[in-house]
Amino acid sequence: MSASNKIINYGLGVSTFMVNRILGLYLLLSVASPIFAENNDDPYENFNRHAFKLNQTLDKIFFRPIATVYKTVLPWPVTKGVSNFFSNLEQVPTVINNLLQGDFYDATGNTWRLLINTTVGIGGFVDVASKINLPLHPQDFGLTLAKWGYRSSAYLVMPILGPRTVRDAVSWGIDYGVFSVYPYISNVAWRNGLTAGSFVNSRAQLLDFDQTIKQAAFDPYVFQRNAYLQRRNYLIRQNGNVVASSDDDDDDDDDVEE
Secondary structure, eight states, rough: OOOOOSGGGGGTTTOOTTTTBBBBBBOOOOOOOOSOOOTTTOHHHHHHHHHHHHHHIIIIIIHHHHHHHHHSSOOHHHHHHHHHHHHTTTTHHHHHHHHTTOOOOHHHHHHHHHHHHTTTTTTTSSSSHHHHHOOOOOHHHHHHHHHHHHHHOEEETTTTTTTEEHHHHHHHHHHHIISGGGOOOOOOOHHHHHHHHHHHHHHHHHGGHHHHHHOOOHHHHHHHHHHHHHHHHHHHHHHHHHHOTTTTGGGGGGGGGO
């Protein structure tokens, strides 16, 4: 995997679960050289570039300033606790997707993570589970669909939500609208506040990498696309011993699914 693990949602900087991962929580960065070759997994490139430009504009005038103030005003222990809190909420759809994939071992481990961090970890603000060797193993419905056979999917940039594939765009609606806790919060103000907080938290985590992205990418759109696709393909390989990579599907480029 030659591209970044953390910049997959750069655009509005939202996590793979919430937007991805939302989303996800997939925010571990190791910057490497971007690939500028043509990508036949991007049949909607014209639309995607317009959506990418819109997202960049919204990020510049709205999301980035808010995230900057958030990170500047609050001390690191507070922002770390908030990040842990939202990560803990994401364990709910993770466990459901574990079960849908028939992965009962990880489902058990992730359930213990959720219970321990919610109780001992004071609502998830402290990641106690990781300290007792219960590491985070995020899952989403896009990975579930890939494990079920929906492997190859065209790249798609969604306004506000950022980079996806068609498969992952559909899966986000399931993860957020059905599996997550957010739709079941009856108080609208709390629900909207938590959703907005998750967006801001995710964007704040990417602030340190803004300049790195600009310096590393001659074409930020291509950089984001390749980083996202490579990261997702890597997760799919890890998850179900299947390959959904444009690098591995060169012989089947004409058979890209939607």
